[in-house]
Amino acid sequence: MATKKEPTKIERRDFLKKTGTAAGVLAAGFPAIISGQSVTNSLKLGLVGCGGRGGGAAGQALTADPNNVLTAVADIDEQIAESAVTRLKNSQKYGSRVKIEGAFAGLDAYDKVISSVDVVILATPPGFRPQHLTAAINANKHVFCEKPCATDSPGVRQVIEAQKLAQQKNLSLVAGFCWRYNNMITEAVKQVKSGAIGRLVSHYSTYYTNPVKPIPPESARPAGMSDTEWQIRNWYNFTWTGGDSLVEQAVHNADKIMWMMDDKPPISAVGVGGRAVPANGGNIFDHFEVNYLFPNGYRVFLANRQSTGCYNGTFDYVMGTDGTLMLGGGPPRIETPDGKIKWQWQGEEYDMYQREHDVLFAAIRAGKPKNDDLNLATSSLLAIMGRHAAYSGQQITWEQALNSQVRLVPDPVVWNGKHEVPGLAIPGKTQAF
Amino acid sequence: MKGLFVLISVAAAIAATERIGPPPPQALAAQATAIDPKEMAVVEKIRARIEEQSKKTPRSGAYTVTVPNTVVTYTMAPVPAGEFTMGSSAADAKPDEKPAHNVKLDAFWMQAHEVTWDLYLMFMFADQAKETEHPDAMVDGLSRPTAPFLEMSFGRGNNGFPAISMTQHAANKFAQWLSAKTGEYYRLPTEAEWEYACRGGGKTPVAPAQLDEYAWFAKNSPAPPFTSGTYHKVGTKKPNAWGLYDMLGNVMEWTLDQYAPYSAAPAVNPWVRSAQPYPHAVRGGSWNDDETRVACSGRVASDLSWKKLDPQLPKSIWYMTNAQWLGFRLVHPAKLPSVEDMYHAWNNGVAVDPY
Numbered sequence: 090m091a092t093k094k095e096p097t098k099i100e101r102r103d104f105l106k107k108t109g110t111a112a113g114v115l116a117a118g119f120p121a122i123i124s125g126q127s128v129t130n131s132l133k134l135g136l137v138g139c140g141g142r143g144g145g146a147a148g149q150a151l152t153a154d155p156n157n158v159l160t161a162v163a164d165i166d167e168q169i170a171e172s173a174v175t176r177l178k179n180s181q182k183y184g185s186r187v188k189i190e191g192a193f194a195g196l197d198a199y200d201k202v203i204s205s206v207d208v209v210i211l212a213t214p215p216g217f218r219p220q221h222l223t224a225a226i227n228a229n230k231h232v233f234c235e236k237p238c239a240t241d242s243p244g245v246r247q248v249i250e251a252q253k254l255a256q257q258k259n260l261s262l263v264a265g266f267c268w269r270y271n272n273m274i275t276e277a278v279k280q281v282k283s284g285a286i287g288r289l290v291s292h293y294s295t296y297y298t299n300p301v302k303p304i305p306p307e308s309a310r311p312a313g314m315s316d317t318e319w320q321i322r323n324w325y326n327f328t329w330t331g332g333d334s335l336v337e338q339a340v341h342n343a344d345k346i347m348w349m350m351d352d353k354p355p356i357s358a359v360g361v362g363g364r365a366v367p368a369n370g371g372n373i374f375d376h377f378e379v380n381y382l383f384p385n386g387y388r389v390f391l392a393n394r395q396s397t398g399c400y401n402g403t404f405d406y407v408m409g410t411d412g413t414l415m416l417g418g419g420p421p422r423i424e425t426p427d428g429k430i431k432w433q434w435q436g437e438e439y440d441m442y443q444r445e446h447d448v449l450f451a452a453i454r455a456g457k458p459k460n461d462d463l464n465l466a467t468s469s470l471l472a473i474m475g476r477h478a479a480y481s482g483q484q485i486t487w488e489q490a491l492n493s494q495v496r497l498v499p500d501p502v503v504w505n506g507k508h509e510v511p512g513l514a515i516p517g518k519t520q521a522f
Numbered sequence: 523m524k525g526l527f528v529l530i531s532v533a534a535a536i537a538a539t540e541r542i543g544p545p546p547p548q549a550l551a552a553q554a555t556a557i558d559p560k561e562m563a564v565v566e567k568i569r570a571r572i573e574e575q576s577k578k579t580p581r582s583g584a585y586t587v588t589v590p591n592t593v594v595t596y597t598m599a600p601v602p603a604g605e606f607t608m609g610s611s612a613a614d615a616k617p618d619e620k621p622a623h624n625v626k627l628d629a630f631w632m633q634a635h636e637v638t639w640d641l642y643l644m645f646m647f648a649d650q651a652k653e654t655e656h657p658d659a660m661v662d663g664l665s666r667p668t669a670p671f672l673e674m675s676f677g678r679g680n681n682g683f684p685a686i687s688m689t690q691h692a693a694n695k696f697a698q699w700l701s702a703k704t705g706e707y708y709r710l711p712t713e714a715e716w717e718y719a720c721r722g723g724g725k726t727p728v729a730p731a732q733l734d735e736y737a738w739f740a741k742n743s744p745a746p747p748f749t750s751g752t753y754h755k756v757g758t759k760k761p762n763a764w765g766l767y768d769m770l771g772n773v774m775e776w777t778l779d780q781y782a783p784y785s786a787a788p789a790v791n792p793w794v795r796s797a798q799p800y801p802h803a804v805r806g807g808s809w810n811d812d813e814t815r816v817a818c819s820g821r822v823a824s825d826l827s828w829k830k831l832d833p834q835l836p837k838s839i840w841y842m843t844n845a846q847w848l849g850f851r852l853v854h855p856a857k858l859p860s861v862e863d864m865y866h867a868w869n870n871g872v873a874v875d876p877y
């Protein structure tokens with residue numbers, strides 16, 4: 090994607106500036122990181138995707154280590170990049186370590202950031218993630234990679250390859266599946282794995298919530314804005330950019346499901362889903378329910394909804410022969426079949442978002458790469474598998490999901506010209522693989 | 523745009539290297555009291571609507587309001603003008619409840635119940651308030667919460683349950699929205715108004731042994747699957763002498779005031795105006811608190827950690843992701859305030875968190 094020459098409009102929108110001299114901060118020639126060795130100097134950070142989450146992750150990365158310096162940012166929109174830089178600079182804690190050497194706008198901006206830094210934060214809409222992650226690992230950079238890692242199966246396969254390469258190169262690659270970095274949930278999962286609820290029987294997992302980023306009506310689209318730009322700016326509402334609600338949001342549930350299963354894949358999935366509220370030109374569902382079959386007859390029921398005026402709740406009930414682990418609605422706790430609380434988590438909960446970066450930079454500093462978050466690909470794929478099942482109306486096996494040739498992300502992504510997206514999926518007609 | 527970005531970035535880079543430590547408190551206070559002319563124009567328009575409406579609908583006694591174009595209602599209970607001793611002089615009272623001091627207040631009405639999700643979701647989502655079918659230019663232009671990325675009831679229930687996890691800024695903006703919609707002036711209660719209303723005209727409104735009849739708190743709030751407690755539907759316990767339900771327990775309630783030490787001096791209609799984002803005063807205790815913290819004089823100071831689960835920069839000005847025990851209710855003062863006071867009651871000027 091986007092490796093060819095970008096449209097003229099983007100080239101004009103690209104900009105590179107050097108503030109280093111003015112701010113008196115640019116020491117030339119930071120040493121390149123040699124993999125597998127500890128790092129003692131400043132690390133240059135690059136942010137790809139400057140929305141609220143990207144800015145937050147950059148702040149967490151800067152907080153994680155006093156020698157980290159943010160030097161480059163990329164976004165499709167220079168104003169979004171500008172606001173993020175201004176906000177980060179205004180921080181009382183780390184603002185003085187925001188020393189931008191390059192701010193880039195456009196579809197190929199990521200590449201310019203990657204080439205100029207030591208550590209890359211990937212926080213664009215997920216459709217771009219496989220391309221960005223591959224480029225970062227190819228360029229020998231450590232990475233913080235937000236979830237989910239892709240919106241389609243070809244993207245997941247690309248990420249699996251990138252993860253293998255990161256391991257071969259001894260690069261750190263931390264995934265933004267934040268709950269794995271939460272001490273409270275980690276302790277709860279440990280309880281399950283140590284047999285506290287007996288043999289696992291079933292898992293009911295919900296993410297019933299409100300619409301996250303509804304798309305305005307087509308009439309709100311500025312004159313002359315291309316299809317691609319409109320779709321990226323409203324990325325949540327298109328499958329190729331956002332992956333649909335199950336893949337973008339309920340992927341956190343998918344990750345907990347895989348965690349309980351030691352990240353071993355399911356056998357198959359059957360799902361239903363649809364949309365009740367007009368899509369306004371977008372093509373995502375607003376509800377799903379997917380039933381997964383894992384080995385040993387373990388059944389998992391994952392349901393989500395993004396709707397107003399309905400019952401809401403984000404829960405996990407992990408049911409075993411000797412009890413149920415409940416996540417959500419209070420501290421994690423285990424209830425026995427006769428209704429007694431057998432275990433309940435107590436203590437101070439980490440800031441898991443900060444923890445992700447603390448772990449990443451400690452690993453880089455120590456020369457002990459952290460690159461075993463293989464759930465980045467598998468948990469994302471579990472959600473994509475569920476979407477395939479609901480969209481197609483078919484029973485989908487893990488192998489079919491993994492090898493699906495359904496490609497949602499255009500290759501290359503072209504800024505100008507027409508880019509029509511498929512309409513809402515129709516179970517029984519839409520192809521899954 | 524390109525040129526501007528370069529200039530701004532250079533200037534900001536220089537500023538960032540020179541500035542160390544937090545901005546001085548005076549700067550924050552100045553920001554808190556600054557008036558945005560555009561917002562002031564909005565407030566002036568709403569005030570005119572309120573003035574006109576109050577002539578048409580004079581209020582006396584308790585009354586019920588139906589939110590226009592919906593079936594959602596709320597009840598306003600009258601609170602008479604009067605004096606009371608704010609705080610506590612008891613030996614075991616917490617230091618921030620002292621010194622006890624005399625406060626004189628004008629009359630107001632207070633929502634008999636905590637603001638429910640039924641009400642609050644209409645503010646979050648215009649479609650729930652039927653505003654797409656019934657557009658109202660004054661309401662449509664108001665600032666409203668962004669859609670949350672987390673589920674903000676945390677599965678504890680919507681219909682009839684109290685709204686939770688909102689910032690003080692969000693509660694203020696809700697008051698502005700409801701005022702514009704109904705043509706009746708609402709704001710958060712001051713800390714003094716809240717405590718006065720909670721006491722319901724008595725010195726010790728609820729004997730500890732009777733707390734269970736009046737309040738949801740840690741001991742009686744668990745309900746499956748919320749084994750460590752949860753909020754309950756509003757108005758399911760006894761009201762106080764002034765017809766106010768759940769002042770104690772269920773959810774803590776935002777007040778309009780900055781949290782600050784008391785002074786011994788008597789006060790008339792005190793309002794500790796916001797000068798910094800934290801702390802603001804929160805009252806009443808919640809389903810999550812033990813009985814000692816569920817009292818009319820007890821005070822809680824809001825804290826930045828109430829947004830721990832928010833991974834964004836800036837953190838949301840609308841949601842307290844880690845405050846599943848925090849809600850609010852509104853008052854309708856008998857006397858229409860000046861447009862400046864109305865402006866500041868709806869715009870604390872300190873909505874953005876330090877970072």
